[in-house]
Amino acid sequence: MEAGDIHSKSAAPIPTDDAPRRPVPPPSPALKFGVGSAVVLLAFADLFIQKHGSFAIEHTPVFYGSLAFLVAGALIIVAEALRHLLSRPEDHYDR
């Protein structure tokens, strides 16, 4: 592999985007209901718990839940966005 040819590859359209995708089934109603009720229940419980943490932010209602939701959501979106930048054919380094 010549030192420079990585650039020429990254400039070309990324072939993996054309790979066929299999449709992912939408979440089942049971799953939606289960997760939904767990979320509501835990958010509700949060209001009644005595918190001992030393950071003020911890005492915000449903702090853990909101943080987790934001992080997980952001992670998935960022990952999907970055994949377009970083993905290369399987044997990229072995060429």
Next chain:
Amino acid sequence: MSALESQLPILQVIVPLVGAVLVALMRGGRSAWAVALVITWTMPVISILLMRKVLATGPISYHLGGWAPPIGIEYRVDLLAAFVLVLVSVVGAALMPFARRSVASEIDGDKQVWFYTMYLLCLAGLLGITITADAFNLFVFLEISSLATYVLIALGRDRRALLAAYQYLIMGTIGATFYVIGVGLLYLVTGSLNIYDIASRLADPAMQNPRPVMAALAFIVVGISLKLALFPLHVWLPGAYAHAPSFASAFLAGTATKVAIYVLIRFAFSVFGVAISFETLPLTEVLVVLSLAAMFIASIIAVFETNLKRMLAYSSLGQVGYITLGIALANTQGLTGGIVHLLNHALMKTALFMALGAIAYRLGSVKLDAIAGIGRRMPWTMAVFVLGGMALVGVPGTAGFVSKWYLAIGAVEKGWWPLVFAILISSLIAVVYVGRVVEVAWFREPSPAVEKCTDPPLSMLIPMLVLTAATIYFGIDTEASAGMALKAAETLLGGLK
């Protein structure tokens, strides 16, 4: 018994010499081999007895023909000499069981007798070089061993061996001539040929004119550098080792260059002394540069070599670089590293060449492409190769590590940090060339020719395994090897400062 004991130094040389004559009187390869076996197996007995005596009572001096030095020829065994004697005789003896089939398969029947004769002559020469304290006698033994070596190399069926032997003959003769010119200059200045006598006369403060001495040192160092194949005077070696019969390659790789290095150590430290060798003539700087060049250039050549015998030969050149580096450091730890690497490298390289010999015996080729998949068909042989290779790399737990450890400490003591990294990085190059072979031998599909191979007979396998086991043993228990080398180095550095 005690009468015999006092004769041990001369027996060390005269037994193989007479043995060579006896072998020459034999009629067939088998009987020649049998006599040679008996002779070579007495060698370690004698050298180990000598070693024990040196350890118990200090250096042994033997006067040839009853004439006292400096007029007569003196044989002198000190710790370093005993160490090298044991090394040469053990390698020589360990190789013999391997020899019968290997030699029979590579050398025409009527020439086998001469081959064994030359082998014993070469052995006698090498032992003689080590044991004698007479500078001219040393030259005689140098020539005996060299002439025998040329024949050993040329006796194979490989036609290229003739050219290689011829080149070696020219270069070897130049080297020996340089050496003898140096000795002549020394005689001119000091009027003596006994190396300890020369040393004491050189140390005399009344020695006003060092110029011929310096010239003598230069001639001797260059001459011996040729013999030990120090870069850039190494070019005769790869061809000679590659085209020689397998047995000869294994023997020479283990002993010939080692004895030459011994001579260099002897002259640099015992004869000229640290003051002249390393201060008046900057041997340290020169040797460090050349050693580094050898460690890198030869090792990288080994990476690209496809003939495995040539690859090992180049690797030997790199390893010689480590030893000369230890000499160049001229401090206790560094010199210990150099001396102990003499032993360690002899063990591992002999085992490696034997493994190649076994492959040549079964497969008829030692080309990298030809041995694909041979690890699965000759597992023991390749195990020897892998372990030997690991020792070359200096993997901890093998002898190679011990040597490099001392070298590194020696470099640190001098405050030369870049050297430590150079040692480590050149070890990584060894990983590459050993890894290449491992990959081809274990991870490729065997060819039809390789499919038919099996491990060689036990007579060939056991010597390899013994030497490999020794490589591992000296990697773990360093008392016998490094401990001895440390004592020898202390004597060399302390004696004639």
Next chain:
Amino acid sequence: MIGEMSPGLILVLGAVLVPFLKGQARAAWMLALPIIGLMQLLSLPMGDLGQTTLAGVPLTTMRVDGLSWLFGFVFLFAAFIGILYNLYHDDPLQHAAGLVYAGSAIGAVFAGDLVTFFLYWEGTAIASVFLIWASGTERAYRAGMRYLIIQIGSGVILLAGILIHHHATGSLAFTKFGLDAPGAMLILLAIGIKCAFPLLGSWLPDAYPQATPGGTVLLSAFTTKLAIYALARAFPGTGILIPIGLVMAVVPLIYAMMENDLRRTLAYTLNNQLGFMVVAVGIGTEMAISGAAAQAFVHVVYKSLLFMAIGAVLYRTGTAEASALGGLRATMPLTAALCIIGGLSIASPLLGGFVAKSLILSAAMKDGYFWVWLILLGASAGAFVATAIKIPYAAFFAADSGKRPEEAPKPMLAAMSLAALASLIVGLWPSLLYGALPFPMTYDAYTLEHVVTQLQLMAFATLAMVVMVALGLYPFERPGQLLGADWLYRGLGYRLLRWIEAAANAAWTSIVGGVTSASGATVAWARSLHGPDGLFGRTWPTGTMALWTTVMLGAYLILAFV
């Protein structure tokens, strides 16, 4: 039991017999070794044992204290389940390599001096590469070579550090150094490579997925955790480790979410979990060190479990790529269940991760590291998505691939069940773990507050996943290779740092090329000089040699007389 012999040495020596045994006898022997090792460990008293000397320097080949005991124990456990799992196939070389590898890691943990430590450290490097090569593919071979070079390189740097340290201080004891100690930077660098620090760790996702299914299980357990042990031993409380650890905890997560190969996904999340431990070592309080040790303990257990589950999938279907998997729960229900337990172990109450990770978070909180705490909390939510949800989801649920493989073989199931059981035991009776920590403590993990907040974390992260899938935003698995460390150069300014990347690529090319005889520019140059026809490699005419002899003589004479 056997003198003061290191339990690691028992495994290493035991490996010698493996090639000579067959079938049941071999299986029994290999399984017996970690058990013998464990009995040996239990019989040893605390303190410095196995004193010896090397060239006059005192060595302590066997040091048993709280830290080494815990790591030694979990390594023995990991060795046992790894061996059990590996019984599915008949490859003595790989079995022996695995034993030597595990034994070396255990030996390194108990090493009281730097030389012994170094020996075992190199042992892990060399033995482990055979687990990668055992796959037998060209890719595995190349990845193994790269891995070997980096691992040996780490050993070389470590040795250089040891030499400097020994020279400056005269000591070879393996104790706390701190960054000011001579040679400490090199030692930290060496450990950092094995610990997969940012920019130094690309060997990990490169090599682990190339090993055999069982090989990856062993690989995931030892090398990096040994590095964590070494960090905790030598550099507790070193501030620089905190930012390093935070980067490790965050960046690999993004890669894990993007990655298609599930074993590589696990390798990235492994890297992420290492970040937690590195941060804890950087904080360096008693609680933090205990937290790092506890986390390492639990992590060995559940990460092995996950690698085993995906390994079983790979073994049965021939692939570990998310894009080719899905819907396997129909025929591999037990594996699916065990995989879910492994995933949940990262955070869920009743399982291992719950009781361990909170120690680290509490330690950060106690010392007032607000941002550290917040980032780690976020990272643990992210790790939950990437590990506990993505892995089982992609393999056993998601879009049905139509594959209907058999259930995993019995030894694999047994090994996985053992790991799951261990996670459960630690989760149910955390005091067992807490009592064995380097600084034993009574910490109550099961407060109502902790349970509820942790469940919240899990539920809301799952919610986010469900929402994303419903919206069609979840990254659909596609084959492809992700760019590694050079991503950073692009992210920071593609044009500005373009030349750095080119240089890095050239260096990489020359290393890889030298090994695989690819023709990089450097190699071509080296070959032109050193190849069989090059200046140095070819046979010179005799006259040229003689000329050189004269040149050398002249040089010596000039040096002598000038």
Next chain:
Amino acid sequence: MRLDVVLRVGSKLILPFMLLFALYVQFHGEYGPGGGFQAGVISAGMMILYALVFGVAKAKLIVPQRLVEFMVPLGVLIYAGTGVLTMLLGQNFLDYGVLDPSPMHGRERGIFWVEVGVHVTVASTMLAIFYAFVERGR
């Protein structure tokens, strides 16, 4: 080769004296210029002259190849054997003094045998080289 009568007769006359001279040089070695090496060369020269004039085949009837190959090591054996004998008699290697009650005669005797060994080896080696060159064309 019918016109070489002079050569044949002349060499036939010279040959015995060459051998005699070789022996003279051999035994004179301790006192004046000479010794085993020179004597060996001269006696080999005699055989070579014979072979040149009468043909190698005839020369090989007198000194067969096998004998030459036997003599090379034999000479060394005589030399080394003398040394070993002195060792067996309790002295250092090649310390001839013990070979006779009077050390001086002992040395004479020792040197004599050593010179004999040298003679044998040198003569046979030269002959071997000569044979080897002559055989090359065949």
